[in-house]
Amino acid sequence: MEESQKDLELIDRYLEGVLAEEEQAVVEQRLQEDTEFKAMFEDIKSLTKGIEELGNAKLKRKFKELDANLGNPLKDKKVAVKEVNWTRYIGWAAVLVAGLFSIIYFSSRSQISHEGIYEDYFAIYDNVVVPTKRGVDSLELINQAFAHYDTREYAAAALVFEEILKKDKTEYIQFYYAMTLMEQQDWEGAKLILEGLLSGGENFIRQSKWYLALTYIRLKEEEQSRSLLNSLIEDGTSYAEAAGEIMERIN
Amino acid sequence: MDNGSLIAGIKNGNDKIIEDIYLKYRDEFIVWLNKYYKSDFDEASDVYQLLMVQFYENIMSGRLVELTSDIKTYLYGIGKNKIRELRESSARELSFNLESDISTEEVLIQEGKMNRVEQALDELGEACKRLLELYYYQKRSVAEITVTLEYKNADTTKNLKYKCLGRLRKIYANIV
Incomplete structure (x- = not known):
């Protein structure tokens, strides 16, 4: 294996955190002393991180494309409220209100939904x-x-x-x-x-x-x-x- | 499709599944975030996208192999953390920007680096690009990549990975 490929593998494994302690110490020592090794280290770090971030950026772009064809549910929610002829429901509403009063009366101490x-x-x-x-x-x-x-x-x-x-x-x-x-x-x-x-x-x-x-x-x-x-x-x-x-x- | 099949499908690169999940819970989540966290539409959309990226990453990296709750509960769980992180980092940025403008400079440097990485990847060639993306973005193991890309064995894949990375570095170094 070429010397530079060996270094590249060493740096890659260091960045992944899978080196043994002695090998880690070697890398850290070389980073202090060897400018060429340090330059390679910085490049590999930028590249591997960059590939990951680019992938995420592409995924976000895809979501934005999907969003472009979708509405704003917060606005739609308001628009979706329709005019209702309430007179049709007065009888039912009276029963409902009576029912609600009984529920409130009998459960006044358990109104808070702690679990919720x-x-x-x-x-x-x-x-x-x-x-x-x-x-x-x-x-x-x-x-x-x-x-x-x-x-x-x-x-x-x-x-x-x-x-x-x-x-x-x-x-x-x-x-x-x-x-x-x-x-x-x-x-x-x-x-x-x-x-x-x-x-x-x-x-x-x-x-x-x-x-x-x-x-x-x-x-x-x-x-x-x-x-x-x-x-x-x-x-x-x-x-x-x-x-x-x-x-x-x-x- | 059950949750196990969903996760396996996403892991195997079926992008349609992640798109379907994205569409299925989007509106409901935005309304929920607006109700409980007073998020406006832009913030809620950002949080939703961030949580979906996180969900995808968790699957690809193997951190999420099985769902113990239903998918909606899991997504909302990530969402709650994301909204807090987002607000915390916005508050930090605000106080930082009042003191200096180094942050803007750093952002520009970072963007420049990203553009160089993207350009270098485009010039690298499809086979190498795919291999590196599978490893560094999709977090596939060498064994999985060997099967997916039909290489001879894991050693060949590993060797190729380093050759590709070395080649990418040379291209990257030549981009000014």
């Missing part, structure tokens, strides 16, 4: 800390846990996280473990972890507040949820708007 709010707003937090490596069956527990997480095998991920947490209480491990518990509908378990993160942690604070607020909602603990939602609104974080909407719904 939770379903509308809960979306599991993406793995943004440990990239999954293609084609690598890593023996490291942390990679195993996040590989399961990325493939949405949350029960399996939870088991590995539990194993890691026996020795390592790093905050992000706890946070993602809580996510797997929420996905498995173990809200009490998630609550315990997230409360712990908020009482003594330094990282994942606003995320923990958001997910704990949702957990409280799901457990019908409205007061605790209100306090966290207010805090998110005051902080003006990216969760502020959604927090405001939930406050409107639970008030």
